[in-house]
Structures are given as structure tokens and as C-alpha cells.
Amino acid sequence: MEPPNLYPVKLYVYDLSKGLARRLSPIMLGKQLEGIWHTSIVVHKDEFFFGSGGISSCPPGRTLLGPPDSVVDVGSTEVTEEIFLEYLSSLGESLFRSEAYNIFENNCNTFSNEVAQFLTGRKIPSYITDLPSEILSTPFGQALRPFLDSIAIQPPGGSPVGRPNGQS
Amino acid sequence: MSRAREEAGDSQLVSGREPPSRIIRVSVKTPQDSQEFMLAENSSIHHFKKQISKRFHCDTDRLVLIFTGKILRDQDILSQRGVLDGTTVHLVVRSRGKGILPSPSTLPSPAGHCTHRPDPSTSESARMLGRLGQLARTSPELADFFGQLAQLLMVVPEPTGPSLEDPVVQGLASEKPANASYVPESSRPVPKPEPALKALENLQNPARQQELLQVDKRGLEALKAVPGGDNAMRPVFSDIQHLMLSTLAPLVASKGHNPDSEPCRRGINPHSCTNITTTAPTVSTPARPLAQEVSAGVAAQARDVNSNQASAVCRTGLSDLGQNLPSQESQQPIGKATPASQLRPSPSVLRRALHVLQQNPALLHQLATGSPLRHHMPLLPILTNPRALQALIQIEKGLQILSREVPGLEPCLWCPVRPHGARGVSETRGRGQGHRADAVQPTLAVLQLLHALASACPQSTQSSSSSCPLAEDRCQQELEHLKAMGFANRDANLQALMATGGDIHAAIERLLGIPEA
Numbered sequence A: 001m002e003p004p005n006l007y008p009v010k011l012y013v014y015d016l017s018k019g020l021a022r023r024l025s026p027i028m029l030g031k032q033l034e035g036i037w038h039t040s041i042v043v044h045k046d047e048f049f050f051g052s053g054g055i056s057s058c059p060p061g062r063t064l065l066g067p068p069d070s071v072v073d074v075g076s077t078e079v080t081e082e083i084f085l086e087y088l089s090s091l092g093e094s095l096f097r098s099e100a101y102n103i104f105e106n107n108c109n110t111f112s113n114e115v116a117q118f119l120t121g122r123k124i125p126s127y128i129t130d131l132p133s134e135i136l137s138t139p140f141g142q143a144l145r146p147f148l149d150s151i152a153i154q155p156p157g158g159s160p161v162g163r164p165n166g167q168s
Numbered sequence B: 001m002s003r004a005r006e007e008a009g010d011s012q013l014v015s016g017r018e019p020p021s022r023i024i025r026v027s028v029k030t031p032q033d034s035q036e037f038m039l040a041e042n043s044s045i046h047h048f049k050k051q052i053s054k055r056f057h058c059d060t061d062r063l064v065l066i067f068t069g070k071i072l073r074d075q076d077i078l079s080q081r082g083v084l085d086g087t088t089v090h091l092v093v094r095s096r097g098k099g100i101l102p103s104p105s106t107l108p109s110p111a112g113h114c115t116h117r118p119d120p121s122t123s124e125s126a127r128m129l130g131r132l133g134q135l136a137r138t139s140p141e142l143a144d145f146f147g148q149l150a151q152l153l154m155v156v157p158e159p160t161g162p163s164l165e166d167p168v169v170q171g172l173a174s175e176k177p178a179n180a181s182y183v184p185e186s187s188r189p190v191p192k193p194e195p196a197l198k199a200l201e202n203l204q205n206p207a208r209q210q211e212l213l214q215v216d217k218r219g220l221e222a223l224k225a226v227p228g229g230d231n232a233m234r235p236v237f238s239d240i241q242h243l244m245l246s247t248l249a250p251l252v253a254s255k256g257h258n259p260d261s262e263p264c265r266r267g268i269n270p271h272s273c274t275n276i277t278t279t280a281p282t283v284s285t286p287a288r289p290l291a292q293e294v295s296a297g298v299a300a301q302a303r304d305v306n307s308n309q310a311s312a313v314c315r316t317g318l319s320d321l322g323q324n325l326p327s328q329e330s331q332q333p334i335g336k337a338t339p340a341s342q343l344r345p346s347p348s349v350l351r352r353a354l355h356v357l358q359q360n361p362a363l364l365h366q367l368a369t370g371s372p373l374r375h376h377m378p379l380l381p382i383l384t385n386p387r388a389l390q391a392l393i394q395i396e397k398g399l400q401i402l403s404r405e406v407p408g409l410e411p412c413l414w415c416p417v418r419p420h421g422a423r424g425v426s427e428t429r430g431r432g433q434g435h436r437a438d439a440v441q442p443t444l445a446v447l448q449l450l451h452a453l454a455s456a457c458p459q460s461t462q463s464s465s466s467s468c469p470l471a472e473d474r475c476q477q478e479l480e481h482l483k484a485m486g487f488a489n490r491d492a493n494l495q496a497l498m499a500t501g502g503d504i505h506a507a508i509e510r511l512l513g514i515p516e517a
Helices: A020-028 A081-093 A108-120 A131-136 A139-149 B002-015 B045-056 B109-115 B120-138 B140-153 B158-164 B167-175 B193-202 B206-225 B229-255 B262-279 B292-299 B307-315 B325-340 B347-359 B361-368 B379-384 B386-405 B407-413 B444-459 B461-467 B469-485 B490-499 B504-512
Strands: A007-015 A037-043 A046-051 A054-058 A070-077 B023-029 B034-040 B063-067 B088-093
Touching: A007 A108, A037 A108, A046 A108, A054 A081, A070 A108, A081 A108, A081 B088, A108 B088, A131 A139, B034 B045, B045 B063, B045 B088, B386 B504, B469 B490, B469 B504, B490 B504
Parallel strands: B023 B088
Antiparallel strands: A007 A037, A007 A070, A037 A046, A046 A054, B023 B034, B063 B088
16 A cells, blocks of 8 residues: 655744734733734645634635744645545534634634644644633733623635535 | 554564563544553554544544654554553544545545544535435446535535535545636636536436535535534535536526526526525525525625525516526626625515516626626616616617607617517516517616617717707706705706606616615
8 A cells, every 4th residue: 555645734923913012912811922813724735724704714824914923834635625525615614604703712723733633633822822812811902802702803815615616 | 442452462463572561651643632452562563453434433544643753554563663551652544535536635534534424514515515416427428427515515614614625525526626716816717517507408307416416415414513613604505506607607608598498497406506605505406496596695795695585586486587697697797796785685686687688688688698788787776776777778768669650770779689689578577567569678788778869978078968858848857956965966866867757766766876676
């Protein structure tokens, strides 16, 4: 049996505040946050991310956010593109429908974490997934929670994945 | 536990090395669901898959197990691959669909199908769609149709997604990759006249059609049972209808004017039966003449039509609607109207429009053959406004008299299709105004003439008003009225009055562009 192909899996990390969080968080929140993180998974030469518009994909680094602020190597996977897209479609109907987006509970990082575990068995770095709880544990976060809940992040530049007419 | 012991015994035969193999708990996680399995750590993946397929009700062939990024092969042993107690294995159920239809699509419909088995609505719709698939298999032309239907249905957003992402629908869609050109954003329906024609011609079997209708209805009812499905379906169906009719209309038009084309009419049925079900959820129309449902389909465009109204439209005997051109025709202006306002046109308006068009096959034919006039003339108001129609008749009569008196005018006025106009079908019968049964009907020629007049008017108001001073005098009072009401454009007022034969109310309507119900 021929050895299965291994595809690299990367995590693209973007700071949505572009450095402001690092500077202002001590004042506003009382604790130091390095950034407001948005992540996406890059595999099979495509970038996949979750936003208020559902699961989207684009060529790596091609969202309006520009190139990522850092790239984390998640590992390698044997999962083929075909299987992966089926999986994404299935996710797009269940856990990651566009309506299911919630900036704290079910956001882009939740998605990246889920996909990373599927692809490689590894989770993404905890400083990213801990961000919502870090914010909500501050008085500022609690006070602004209703407002923040209504924020929906959708980086432009991607096209939907997993819809019947979607494509990879 | 006995099952686990049995599994342990099974794996003992396989490995034969360590007598007691521990029973471990492994979680299997799908995008929808997560379930736990107890089995021996020395079990083979093949064995594991069998357990999974029993629990998830899928073929083992469709299961793909992934652990730490590696796809688990059948001959592997769990412990060898590191699947230990308490670990989680990921599962993707592929939509290979060998049993039903070939499906190279990448959508994991069986995942939803398998794990949501207890859900009655999705399984019900899946069964119905399965039947659709069976029907499709029996006839390639049906497959064409269903392929198109499936393609269009698939623009439905997530709420109805699961029920549509059945392997059948996917297989149907993939069977016709060429049809995957309907992109809602770009609004570029690609007509497929040949397959549509074949579908039309072959769908002559009434039993088959009935069956189709039933299946379609039930399938779609099931789809609508999904929460939010109904509202989501309506725009989809209006799009479907639009696409299908625009596909068929040039086809039928090119086939020639054939009001008695039975197969054509019946062929409309499957295309429009989807429209039926959206407008008549109670689904009381299986026995009706199939062509009537085209009108119901048109009524579907007016989204505030409730089922009663839709059935009423069905019942208004448009039985000899030989073509679906009328639907397409009234749909074109309707299609423009509905984005702007969902309140018009009302079903009775549509009904009348259809009736008019039905009575004037010539008109349909001309209009459907892509007359550029369509874009310039507000046809719907003309067709549905009884007084406008009446005015048109008068003009037609006048032109007839004129052509008789002055033979030299004839080539200028009539377009080649004029002979159709003498077919003698009264078009105002349905108006409810009890008009005469004269053999006059407004043809394209008249409309073209009006258009020419209308476009000529603004430039030469003086000449037009001087050429008919009497008319203007007559209209003077009406003009004053109109001006008092706020219609400042005297030329437009004059035109309107002349077009409506001095009827000020009709003129006002004309000026406002309102299609009166």
C-alpha cells in the first residue's frame, strides 16, 4: 500500500485590533491582552474560516485582513481535500451554520480549534481560545457584553463553503 | 457488556496474542453528533466500522475514520493507531451513494441522514427524495428535469439544507453538471432547450405525471415542514419557475405556435407542480388540468397569495393554455414588479392578464419571441386594466378601418404577424364587462404603433396636438381636471386621455401607471 499523502495544516492568526489591544487593554480591561485574535485554518492550499456568514474559504492570506500576524504549524493530516470538504459541509449545517455565530461562544477560533482537532488531533494555542473568557472575566467585558454579543465578525474576501453551490 | 465481551472474543481470534484485551471506551465524533463505543482495544478498524455503521445506520463503505490526522484503514488495530481509552475518533460519512445514484459531489448528506434518523421530517423528506431519485433513474429526461430542479432547490439557505442534501438530490445534481450554471448572484439562467424539449415530449404519460406530481408535492411538503423552510422556499421557487419558464419559452416559441400541443402542456406540469405546492400547501389540486397550474405558478410570484387564492386561480379555467408563454410573459413584468413591491400584482390581476394572453395566442407568441417592445411598454397595466384594453381594442378597430380605407398604409402599420389577429378570439370576455364579441384583439402591431406615437409625442407635441385639434378641444376640460389634480405634464395628460379615449379615470390610472385590480 502506498504511503498516504500528508498535507500540512497551518493556523493563520490575525490581530483584529492591529496592536491596539496590546496598548489599551491594561487601561480598559485591567489586564494585558496581546490582541483580539481571529484565526483560520490553512490546508490544501486554501484558507478556511468561520464568520457571521458561515464557513468561508479563500486563497491563503486573501481576506481583507491581509497577511496573517503569525502562523502556527498545527501538524499534518492525511485527510484528503474531498473528505475535508465533506466534513466542512457537514459542519456548516450543524455546529457552524451562519446563524450559530456567537462572538464569545462559537466564533472563528472555535471553528479553527474544531477543524484543527479533526485534521491533526491537536488543538490550537490556548491563548487564542481563552480570549473570550479573559474578556468576560473583566468588569468591562461584563458591562459591554450585550453590545459585544451583537457584534458579528466576517472578514471579507472569502466565499462560502459547504453550501450546495459553494466551492473550495 | 455481553456485546463487548463478544467483541473481545472476536478480536482474540484476530490477534491471538494477549488473551485478555481491555475494553476501552472510544468516542466517535461526527460534525453533528458524538457517540461512545465500548470495544476491545485490539479490535480492528473494520470491526469498529461495523459497530459504527450499525449505530449510525450507514454503510461501512461510507465511513471515514480519522484519528490524529490519520485516516484509519480497515486492517489497522485500534491500539496500534493509538486509539486508547477515552480518546476521540473523528468520523466523516461520505456521500458516495453507491446504492442510489452516482454522486461525485462533496457534500456529506448521509451524515445528516444517518445521524438524524430519528428526526421524522428529514427522514420523510429523504424518503420522498429517494423516490424522486428512483423516478429519475427510470428516465434520463426526468433526471434532467430533476437535476435542474435540484440545482435550483439547492440555493436554499441552511434551514432547509439538511433535507435537501440527500444523496439523491446530490446525485441528481451531479448527473447534470452542465446544468450547474444557475448562479443566483449572477442571474444567468442557461437555457437547455434540448433536454427540456425531451422532457416535455416524454412526459406524456398521465400516470407518470400524476405520480410525479404526488411525489413532488409530498417531497416539498416535507421540505416545508422544516422550520423556516416555507419562507425560504418561496423565493427559490419563484426563481425556479422563472428559470424554467424562461428556458421553455424560447423553446416553445421556436417550435411554433401550437396551442394544441398536448405534450407541451402536460410537460409544463412537472415544472410548475413545484409552484403548486408552494402556493397550495393544502395540496388540493391533483385532479385539475395540469396547465392550470401554470397560472398558479405565476400567482406564486405575488408572495402574499394565500392558498385559497392560489386554488382559486387554479380553478379559473385556463384549460386551453397551450403554452407557458403567458406565464413567462406576465412573469416578466411581474418579475420586475415584485422586487419593488410585494403587494402587487394581485392574483386577480394576474388571472386577468393570463386570460388575456390566453385569448391572444398571437400576442403571446409575439411577446415571447423577444420583442424589444416589452421593455418599453408597461404591458401589465395594458393587459389588466380593462379600460386600457378597451382602448386598445378601439385603436385596433380604428386601424383596421384605416387600413381598409387607405390601403397604402397597410405595409406601414402591420407587422408580418398581423394575420394572426384575424383569428377571431375575443379577448375581453373575461373582463366581466360583457363586451362585444368582435374579432378584434390588440396585437403587437397596435402596441408598436402606440409606442411609436408615444415616443413621437414628446418631440412634437405641437404637431400632434395640431393634427388633432378636435381631440384636444374635447379633452380640454379633462386636461384642466388633470392639471388641477396635480398632473403637471400636459403632454403626458393629453397622451393618456387620447389613449383612453377621453376617459379621465382611465387616464389618471394610466398616468399613475397603476394596474387596477
